[in-house]
Amino acid sequence: MSATVDSTTGPPVRSASVLRSGAVMAAGSVVSRATGFVRSAVVVAALGTGLTADGYAVANTAPNILYILLIGGALNAVFVPELVRAAKEHADGGAAYTDRLLTLCTVGLLALTALAVAAAPLVVGVYTEYDGRQAGLTVALARYCLPQILFYGLFTLLGQVLNARGRFGAMMWTPVLNNIVIIGVFGLYIGVAADSDGTLSNADTHLLGWGTTAGTAVQTLALIPALRAARFRWRPRFDWRGSGLTRPVRAAGWLVLLVLTNQLAYWVVTRLSTATGQHAVEQGVAGGAGYTAYSYAYQLWVVPQGIITVSLVTALMPRMSRAAADGDLAGLRRDVAYALRTSSAVVVPAATALLALAPWVIGSVFGYGRTTAADITVMAGIMMAFAPGLIAFSGQYVLSRGFYAMSDTRTPFLLNLVIAAVQAGLTAAAYLLLPARWAVTGMAGASTVAFCAGFAVTGYVLSRRLSGPGAASPLRSPTLGAHVRLIAACLPAGALAYGAARAAEGAGDMAAAGAGTLTLLLVVVLLARPFGLGEITAMTAAGRARLRRR
Numbered sequence: 001m002s003a004t005v006d007s008t009t010g011p012p013v014r015s016a017s018v019l020r021s022g023a024v025m026a027a028g029s030v031v032s033r034a035t036g037f038v039r040s041a042v043v044v045a046a047l048g049t050g051l052t053a054d055g056y057a058v059a060n061t062a063p064n065i066l067y068i069l070l071i072g073g074a075l076n077a078v079f080v081p082e083l084v085r086a087a088k089e090h091a092d093g094g095a096a097y098t099d100r101l102l103t104l105c106t107v108g109l110l111a112l113t114a115l116a117v118a119a120a121p122l123v124v125g126v127y128t129e130y131d132g133r134q135a136g137l138t139v140a141l142a143r144y145c146l147p148q149i150l151f152y153g154l155f156t157l158l159g160q161v162l163n164a165r166g167r168f169g170a171m172m173w174t175p176v177l178n179n180i181v182i183i184g185v186f187g188l189y190i191g192v193a194a195d196s197d198g199t200l201s202n203a204d205t206h207l208l209g210w211g212t213t214a215g216t217a218v219q220t221l222a223l224i225p226a227l228r229a230a231r232f233r234w235r236p237r238f239d240w241r242g243s244g245l246t247r248p249v250r251a252a253g254w255l256v257l258l259v260l261t262n263q264l265a266y267w268v269v270t271r272l273s274t275a276t277g278q279h280a281v282e283q284g285v286a287g288g289a290g291y292t293a294y295s296y297a298y299q300l301w302v303v304p305q306g307i308i309t310v311s312l313v314t315a316l317m318p319r320m321s322r323a324a325a326d327g328d329l330a331g332l333r334r335d336v337a338y339a340l341r342t343s344s345a346v347v348v349p350a351a352t353a354l355l356a357l358a359p360w361v362i363g364s365v366f367g368y369g370r371t372t373a374a375d376i377t378v379m380a381g382i383m384m385a386f387a388p389g390l391i392a393f394s395g396q397y398v399l400s401r402g403f404y405a406m407s408d409t410r411t412p413f414l415l416n417l418v419i420a421a422v423q424a425g426l427t428a429a430a431y432l433l434l435p436a437r438w439a440v441t442g443m444a445g446a447s448t449v450a451f452c453a454g455f456a457v458t459g460y461v462l463s464r465r466l467s468g469p470g471a472a473s474p475l476r477s478p479t480l481g482a483h484v485r486l487i488a489a490c491l492p493a494g495a496l497a498y499g500a501a502r503a504a505e506g507a508g509d510m511a512a513a514g515a516g517t518l519t520l521l522l523v524v525v526l527l528a529r530p531f532g533l534g535e536i537t538a539m540t541a542a543g544r545a546r547l548r549r550r
Helices: 016-047 051-089 095-118 120-127 132-145 148-164 169-173 175-192 202-221 224-229 246-282 291-301 303-325 329-356 358-366 373-386 389-405 410-433 436-467 478-507 509-528 534-549
Strands: none
Touching: 016 051, 016 169, 016 175, 016 291, 016 303, 016 358, 051 095, 051 120, 051 132, 051 148, 051 202, 051 246, 051 291, 095 120, 095 148, 120 132, 120 246, 132 202, 148 169, 148 202, 148 224, 148 303, 169 175, 169 224, 175 202, 246 291, 246 410, 246 436, 291 303, 291 358, 291 373, 291 436, 303 329, 303 389, 329 358, 329 373, 329 389, 329 436, 329 478, 329 509, 329 534, 358 373, 358 509, 373 436, 389 410, 389 436, 389 478, 410 436, 478 509, 478 534, 509 534
């Protein structure tokens, strides 16, 4: 956050098209996340949170880690600015350039996928200390899951083509199909393995591994109708020499380094949390205090950022890229400030709810099947440690896209070193200093501290970049002031929400979570005007107007 990411002059950024596009994506993301909760609940009900679940979680996470590590981050951050620039500068509207860039990336994805499948034992060995049957199960699942790398990549490539053409909905809605497929796969497993002891047979391993990959394939293929509607036809082109691909490749190189540092920190988390899970089992700790608990708490924690911040910034990114290409730093500054303020109006209350209502929220989503009360307690503690970091995590996402719009990937890499170093160092400290029951909770707290440090440093640097020498101090930022007022309003709201949940918990976790959430929202809305929360006041007024029209 900064003074210069807050200009209040110039034309407003709240265009109907951006809000409409953001709303379409947010709606898709809500449905996707909702079905994702069902998916996670079914997976936990089928596998629990013990070592078998850890093995599946590692195997299913590995393709995403490798994809993001080696190419995914570059595709997400580089593709839209490059396509917007090509459409502006090339006589054919960037059609040939798009074909070449897609072809180059697809060839890289195919090679990466083949190497990853062949190296599955090495991949599993890097992230775990498993041996014997546990190692064999995890490697087998990884071989069936690693082809997801190809489908993740194609989904991102084709989705970014749609985004650059102003078609935002499909990329947010098609993951629903992925969730439905996996819900069906694990529902089938629960049916056929209802009387088992939780040990996976070879047939079970094939079903869960290939079924998970099938969901990713369906998600990718579902983009084809939207591409046809956008009149996009991909013609593979291999004439890469002298075609201007050097710039995106160079930019992608910095992003690969950025993701590498993130994944090194995540490797520390994965390695130490899986080891903690084994220690917890050996010590007879009640509840699965290992990687699976960390992973599922993280998946739930990140939902508000995925629904609100990602949707809003994705809709703004083409315009931010055009402003940067035109040298309009004031326009870029307004868009970044708008994204920060608007996303925080939802993310800060959401973080408060996750902190105050963690036991009931976790119980509502994961309290089924093999999950025990002790498992819920462990995951709730992890969620509470994660919750404050959501505000910084969301803000960091917005600020980094400001750099990407300017085709600057080097600065975010350098700034990200702060996050990775703090997270890895504090995670190791939690593992070494805390007992097995609390070590993974400490790792979640380490992430929160790291995100806050990264947000502060990135905000300061982007402020100077967009304003130049002589800019006002970031401590005088209107956006920073808005965040502080919003947090102040959410403190009493969170306390009252906790009380409401306690009063309603006799009716079950879902009723308690619902009562707490409604109380929190009501208090925040009531405090919006006296605390000067303009975005929340505007949202409330818009909602009332919509109700009056109906």
